[in-house]
Amino acid sequence: MLAWTIYISFAGALVLALLPKGSATLARWFALAVSVTGFAIGVAGFVQAAGQGRVVLVDVPWVASMGIRFTLAADGISRVLVLLTGLAAVAGVLFSWNIEVRTNEFFAFFLALIGGVYGVFLSFDLFLLFVFYEIAIVPKYFLIAIWGSTRREYAAMKLALYSFVGSAMVLIGLLAAYAISGSHSTGLVALANANFPVSFQMWAFPLVFVGFGILAGLWPFHTWAPTGHVAAPTAASMLLAGVVMKLGAYGCLRVAIGLFPHGMDPWGWSFAGIGSWRDVFALLAVIGIVYGALVALAQTDFKFVIGYSSVSHMGFVLLGLVTLKQIGVTGAVLQMFSHGVIAGLLFAIVGRIVYERTHTRQLAELEKMHLGKRMPFAAWAFVIAGMASMGLPGFSGFVAELQVLVGAWIAKPWWTAAAGIGIVVGVAYTWRALQKAFFSDRLPTPDEHPKTGWPKFEAITWPEIAGTALLMAATLIVGVYPRVLLDSIEPAVKALLAGGMQ
């Protein structure tokens, strides 16, 4: 059933692309219907498969002569991420309700991107996974380049090229794995059981990990992320931070770690405590956590704060993955979900609710506007989202980051210590942005203050309220009762870490 999420998204994209111009309202409602259906299928699939392991959805030969099969399957990790994609898609459509220019094209690219993302999470054939992964690149480019803001053409091209370079690295790994396995199959399960020589895994693992890691915001290959997030229209930022970065992290887990586990074996020598690729990537992840947080602290543009916070939070995901401990990897997957929801919420508040009314994202200018009084909905929403982002108990981020940190402590205690600094700085930048944007007590100078009082902002619209409520509910439910997802994630992670993906 879950396979239909992919089909209806692409079918929806095709219909929207062929829809005559000038039917913006129709396009919106159609896109909402498609994404809600996708989400509903995701929820139904999640509930139905509760307690089950890997369920094969479709498995037919695709390119028979090369042993490539069209294999869609879902284990606990896939189901959670499909759920996230559904959420992000619905919220993205709701927060794009005000797109007036080339509306049907916008939603066509949007749904094509969503379809590609569903496809990646559900593919159990490496080749198919790669195809969906690349399908997701092109719509991102057009979404940002056509409907974006600040330096959009630059940001879009940068994002496209970074993604494409990453996927080229993955392609090399895929070709080499295909050639070396000699098993005449590109199925993930078949390749995981192919017993690749350790010497091969030693170079394939870092290649594929970095290839996917580029999209997951792995430091120092993260620079596409802040510019891309800032330039993108709100819905695209929500998708970029919400699900596209997760594609990278998912690839790191499913392909790099799943297929080439011996790539993380010790080299046999060490330099400054770095003795394996695992240590290298843990170090990069920790640097990403601290660096992202520190840079976020220094931003003057509200959206850049969120953009860099994404780099920091994705650092936790990558750190959790390379702990290779059950609890750490589980935490990483949960953090993917959690960050997807929270970053989506933050981008929606900053990019849509605030920016569309104030037409500025500069913190220095927002400071003068007394948004806390004039836009109470946005202020309260940001307070809650900010608390979730800081990782306060009761929100999904807390459970996820705690697990990652515990996993890191078991693996190497200093990772936890360093990542802890990132959390503290994380509180600081969120607080700073919150205070400056909404609760500044800086009085406007007389010439800034309009004589007739502040003009009224446009009222908050129903799609904004619905989208905010949806995402907030998701982070709260998972925060209060994380077992709802953990029951699904834990067995899948256990199977994956045990090798062979069975």
Next chain:
Amino acid sequence: MNYADLFRVTLPEMALEITSVLVLFVDLAFLRKAALQTRVMSAVLLGVIGCGAALIALPLHAFGGLTYPGSVDVVLSAGGYTAIAQIGILGLTALTLLLLVGSDFTQHVGEYVAVVLMAATGGLLISAAQDLLVIFVGLELLSLGLYVLTAFAKRSGKSAEAAIKYYLFGGMSAAFLLFGFSYLYGLSGSTNLHRMLLGLYRPHAAEMAPLLYVALVMIAAGLGFKVAAVPFHLWAPDTYEGAPAPAAAFIASVSKVASFALLIGISTAAWHVFDGLGGRVSVSVGFHMQPMSVYLGFRNAWQEILILLALASMVLGNLAALAQSSVRRLLAYSAISHAGYILLGLAFFSYSSQSAQAILYYILTYGLTTIGAFGAVAVVERAGGGDRMDAFLGLVKRNRLLAMVMMVLFLSLAGIPPLVGFWAKFNLFAAILRVYPVGAGLGLVVLAVAMSAVSLYYYLQVLKRVFVMPAVDETPMKANPVTMGVLVVIALAVVILGCLPGLLQSWMAGFYAGM
């Protein structure tokens, strides 16, 4: 063997030749007074029918090919790669002919179609040729046609300039080729490809004749010119820019298919050189064996040359394309880089038909896509915009269908799945790695993949103008319905073949099944 036999064996070529004469006759005898578009329509229709007739005639002669009188040596092969390439040539020729509808660059429609068909005959010949003399004659037949086609827009100075450049380069490279062939004949005592290769066999490196290297470099210059490989590529940007669009599409597709079919023929012969000697000497290039040391002589020197050409073409083609502001020149440099990938496949050839199939898959789908690209450029040019990048500004507002077609074609050229260009690349690189999974094979594939990442940038530069940047002029752009029909069919084929890559692969494998 008499002339009747010869006629029967070259039935498809004969069909094309007869059609070309017929086209000339009809155009000159009956349609002198008719309107230009009527003449174009009738000439194109006849030409397409001729291609269809040749296609029907193709299986009739496929009984092992033509041999010398009283000898077992094959002059023209049939089946296998030859059949695939010939079908491809005929199909692509028909498509390029259809692009002529609606164009007005020439009054001499009959001559144009006749020359196209004759050049296609040359293409058919070289994709079957197994003899140096036939190869040369076929190549010249093809090349002379291409020079004429390039110059066909008589009112355009660029067309004449491109043609004279193309002709001078071409004449020189033909001279090189012939010179190289004469050395090969001198070294081996035969003009037959298989006998020649066998004659060049030396068990030890020390016994290699230095003249062989001279000959091979000469031949590489001649054939490298045909496929526009660096450093013999200098004609390509000018010719692609100056030639009338249907002619440029023909040069970029049919001529490439034919030339690569010839190269496949040479490589196949080189890798199967001992097959004729009864029990198969184990030259199959397996993973564990050192393929180079087994057969010295032609093959390893040829491989080295191909690697150098491939390397230079991939790097220079992609980097030079980054700097282009004319879409036609951009397509020319992209053609050079695609030739580089294919040459890599030829350098790391496989004993089984896997490499040959992967290369044919690549070149046929590339030819199809590039015809579409030139068709789209032609539509924009006819609307008065020229081929500068800026002529494509805001195309999505002016002609949405054309914009969508261009997106499909250019993304396919860039190798984005699920379009057919991606499968072609994957297929080709997988074929190389299957045989050479370590060392130079792997290294060059890594470089090729990296270079195709570079290529996305310049393809997106075009698409950026089509979709993203604001239009200067928003008047709807009219396109000839036949041209649009051809473009839509090509785009659909690119999508469908991309989603179901097995279709084309199993079709090709069918031709090899009986061999």
